[in-house]
Structure formats: C-alpha cells, structure tokens
Amino acid sequence: MTEAVSRPTLEAVAARAGVSRATVSRVVNGGNGVREPLVERVRRAVEELGYVPNQAARSLVTKRHDAIAVVIAEPEARVFADPFFALQLRGISKELTARDNQLVLLLTEGRADHARVARYLAGGHVDGALVFSLHLDDPLPGLIRTAGVPTVFGGRPDWSDGGGAPGPLYVDSDNRGGARAAVRHLVGLGRTRIAHITGALDQTSAVDRLDGYRDVMGDADPGLVVESDFTPGGGERAMRELLDRRPDVDALFAANDLTALGALRVLRERGLRVPGDVAVIGFDDVLPVAEECDPPLTTVRQDIEEMGRLMARLLLAGPAGPGAAWDRTGPPAAGVVLPTTLIRRASA
Amino acid sequence: MTEAVSRPTLEAVAARAGVSRATVSRVVNGGNGVREPLVERVRRAVEELGYVPNQAARSLVTKRHDAIAVVIAEPEARVFADPFFALQLRGISKELTARDNQLVLLLTEGRADHARVARYLAGGHVDGALVFSLHLDDPLPGLIRTAGVPTVFGGRPDWSDGGGAPGPLYVDSDNRGGARAAVRHLVGLGRTRIAHITGALDQTSAVDRLDGYRDVMGDADPGLVVESDFTPGGGERAMRELLDRRPDVDALFAANDLTALGALRVLRERGLRVPGDVAVIGFDDVLPVAEECDPPLTTVRQDIEEMGRLMARLLLAGPAGPGAAWDRTGPPAAGVVLPTTLIRRASA
C-alpha cells in the first residue's frame, strides 16, 4: 500500500553505513575526499534504503535550486496553435535534464499575470529564467531586471541594441539573413513582383524579417508589403488585401509558415496556381505545417530545438556555478544568433 | 545593480514590525488569529522590505511544495507536432496558477527517462503528478504507483477496468461516444462504405474510437478498417492502402485530425472529391489543423483545455489538503469522462 511515511534521511543512511551524516553527504554529492571502501558502504546503504536527498533541505543551505523557470508570455491563443514553442521547450528540457535541473513552466495570459511572474522570479525560487515571446511594449523585461534573476531571452529583445549597458543574453535565429535568402531565391526564379506579408511588428523577429526583405527589395512598391500577425487567419486577410491591391503579384515571402498556409488557401480559392502563378516561401519549417500543406512549402528553416538547448546551456554556463558570473559582472552580454537554411519544396 | 544579497527573512520583518517571527508567519499565511492593527503593521513591514517567503524553508517543515509535476511521456516526435498537449498544458497551468501551485514539466524521450522520472516523483519533490500519453506496455504507471505520489492520468489508462482494486484517477473524453456520433453522421449522409483509419492501438483513445466505429458499423467489411498511428504520414499510407483495397469507399472516419489531413492529401492526389466522392470526419478539432485544411474538416471536438483544467482540479482536491485523502484510502477511484461534440464543416 506504499505508506506515505517519511522517507529515509541522511541520518538513517549514516546509521546503516556506520558513518557520520557528513560522510554520507559527501558521498551523495560526488564522494570527493572519501576513501573508497567507505564510499562503497555508503552507496550500498543509500541503495538499500532507497534514499533520495530532500531538495528543500538542501536548497535551504546551498541557496541553489537546480531549477529554472521558463516564462512564455503570449497573451494570444497563438502560442499553442504554433508548434514553435513546443519545440523550444523540448530542446530546453533535454539540456536541463542532462544537467539535473528541473523545468518550472510559467505561462502568462496577459498583463494580469506579469506581477505574479515577477514575484515568483524575485522570490528566488529558481536559479534562472528563460523568457520567450516579448513584445515591444512588454513590461516583463523590466520587472525581470529588477528581480535580478539570471535570464536568457528567446529571440532578440527590442532594447538589445541600446546604449552602453551590457545587453541582455539572448538566442535568436538569423531572421534577417534568412529573409534575404528567401527573397533572393524568389528573385533567382525570375520573379519581379515579390510581396511580403509581415508578422506581428511588435516582435523583433517580424521586424528583422521585414528588414531582410527590404535589403533585397529596397526599391520595390511599398504596396507589396502587408502587415499581419503570424496567424493563418491573418495570412488570409493579408493575401486578399494584397491581391486586391496588386493582382499581378508573382511571388510571396510570408513571415512564417502559418501565414503562408493562410495565403495558400486564398490563392487556391482565387484559382491561382502555386508556384505557377505565385511562388510562396514561408519561415520556420514547422512540421507538419510546412510539409503537409498543398503544395509542400518551401521555407526558411531555423533549428528551433537547438535554440532551446542553447538557451539552457547559456543560462547554466556561469563560470563559478550558476549565478556567480552574473552577480559580479552583470549578464555576460550579447546574443547568439543561429543560422537559417532555405528548404526547397514545391511552392517556390 | 540589484545585489544578489540575501533576501529579508521572517526575522527581519518581525524586527521591523516589532513582533515575533510567529506572528509574521501567521500574517503571511492568511493572518488568522492576529489582531487587525498588528496585521496591518506586519503587512507594511513585508511591503517595505520586499519580503518573499523562502519556499525551501517552508517546504522543509510543512512537507508540502505547492508544486505538481506534469509528465509527458511520448517517445515519438508526435508530441510536438500535435497542439493537443499544448492545449492541455494551458488548461493545467491556468488551474494551478489559480491555486498558487507551480508546474514542473517532465518530458520523457523513451524508456531511458522513465527511471529518472520515477526517481524524481519518488523523491517527494512535488505534491502530485499529472501523467499523459500512456501506452499499453508503459512501465511508468507501475513506477508511479510504487512512488506513491497522488496522480491523475490524462486519458484512460488501459488497466483501469481491472479487477476489484480502486481504479486510478483519470480524465478522458468520450472517445467511443464521439466516434459513434461521427460514424452515425456519415450514415445519415447516406454513406454505406464507411472506412476507419485507426490511431495507435496501443493507446486507449485509439481503441475506444475504433470500438465506437464498430458499435455502429459492426457488420461492415473488416477491410474498411486500417491501422495507423495518429500522424499525417500514417494517414497517407493508410489511405493509400484503403483505396487500393476498397476503391469504392465513400466515407472516412479518421482517428484524429492529423490523420485526416494525410488522408485528404491522398484523396486529392487521386482526384477524389471531398465530400463529393468521399466524406471525411476527423477527431480532436485541433486548430489550425481542422479549420485550415482543405476542405475545412468536419470533426469531433473535445474540450482539451478543460480536460487539463479538470485534471489539476482533481489532483488538488484532496479533502484534508493535498495528499491526505490519498494516503489513507488510496486514489478516490475512477475517472471523469468529458462529452464530445460533432463540429460540422465542409468535409462531411
């Protein structure tokens, strides 16, 4: 019946092994400076008793938690219609697991939750935080800075190019470069009236992709750019607007795969062939979206899982253990930008 | 520079408010039995010092953690190609937040991770666990039972109909009833050669949906049933096999929306009209999949977010506080089954 009686303590293990609590503690924490035969005896006692260290007691004295928070701040429903976050989470989880850290998930729905998250982070319950999906006017970064928790951002925060202050740590993909590659590919296909449906322009990823488009198409008709929001519905609306305005468009670079999906529906509905009449490229390479749409989507791939892994690695990378590096010098500054690759499928 | 100096303790607040630690503790934990003026004074001191209770110290004495683990055991890549889990997570998160609990996310990749998860749960780091995605031969339930952690399962575990023992707590949707509704709808459309592409039959949800199909189509050609795995790729393969075997099929009930998505591609590729030649119904109503496919998918909706919310509610519902009810009587037994609704769109 698995009585929920109190689990064995260090004390119990010590008694069983015939040593002191201190020795057991040493063995449990790597066994440095303990003679081999003793180590062996303690290990056996641990095994026999099924001893598991009490994390609360340990944290109380070490002030470490071996836990980090993942904050996903996305008020809209979008978050979960998009496999993007799930993939990042997976990467983060793998890395944390490998380093014996736990993942505390903090989901926020709008402003009301910000205070809660800030309080939690400031409360020193975790050793660090991984923060996603910031919008330009988001108060969260400020709150986090105040909380003084080591933090790595997913995606470049908008204030990262600021003045002299050491920038925040972040991991991003090369949105601008990826966008350029996509548009150049369309140019290479001989397309001349290349449109762009943007993402939500209060996020740096959307701005960077737009900039990449402009790098190549600088002199194009501004009417070829339609603002949208990274969703399939938004993609549809934008595509309609675009076709009404410029029926002669012969290529589209969509801010992400979901947007492309919406655009494809409208193109089909209007009887336009892809890529015959309009070539289409997305961004993300999120499966099954990209692979399963019709036609399969040419898109710019970012290694989302690797981004997650990297964020975790960066957060835990403090030279003298978690926290140390940050406390004295402030964040190690700057960001890591991962490359993107153009994946050719049928749509362009 | 937000020095990472030690945060204020109960002691400090007590000193500032001119009361004892015990009084501060009482106020912080609801203020019962403390006279109003004192409460006020303590509150102010807490405010001024920015005091946040040290959770580790608290857990050490209360043996509670105000944290629960969410275990997602899904070896395949499928997990994250499917918005299903994300939605459940969101529901869980909302409910936990409302009850001041934290969510510790445990993702497992195959068997290797089971031991790790079991150890963590047995370690008493959390007050309970929410467990998803069990497969028939999964060792996790056994390990969890041994660990003695209060647990609620997402989806009916296969061993729940067993003998006399009180069953495990679980939340599921009415897979069988939903399947029946779907197939009956197809019958109502005048279809007679109604096929079914199953999900992964090592999961009860897939088995239940198949049973629902059989409830209505008991006497149909067994050749109309093809086994698959809940993925778009699997759906494609199954649809091809089906068409080769029974080219006269006039309706399809797919085990989930992703499967339907794959099947739709094959139908289109073979020049068959949906719903003209073949009517198609999915299961889940997961957006954007169902809404954005072509044609928009008629499907059986389950309220995924509500399932998550309910799981959390159930887990935290112990009469004498978390744990208590479980410790003496074992799990309160049985499951909660949520209704499903048929959502009519264009595909059937």
Place this chain on the structure above:
DNA sequence: GTGAAAGCGCTAACAA
C-alpha cells in the same frame, strides 16, 4: 579522511 556541531528560514506546538 572523518566526525561533531552550527545553522539555513520557516512552521507548529506549547506557554504565557
């Protein structure tokens, strides 16, 4: 190399 002892910050009897 090993043990003894002093807390980490909090809650929960128990006294007052």
Place this chain on the structure above:
DNA sequence: TTGTTAGCGCTTTCAC
C-alpha cells in the same frame, strides 16, 4: 491573541 522554542534534513566549517 501573542511569544518562545524546538526542530524539518541538509551542508559546511572546524577540529580531530
């Protein structure tokens, strides 16, 4: 109603 006190289980000096 409020304060005093004794630990919760662990790590970590400091002696030995």
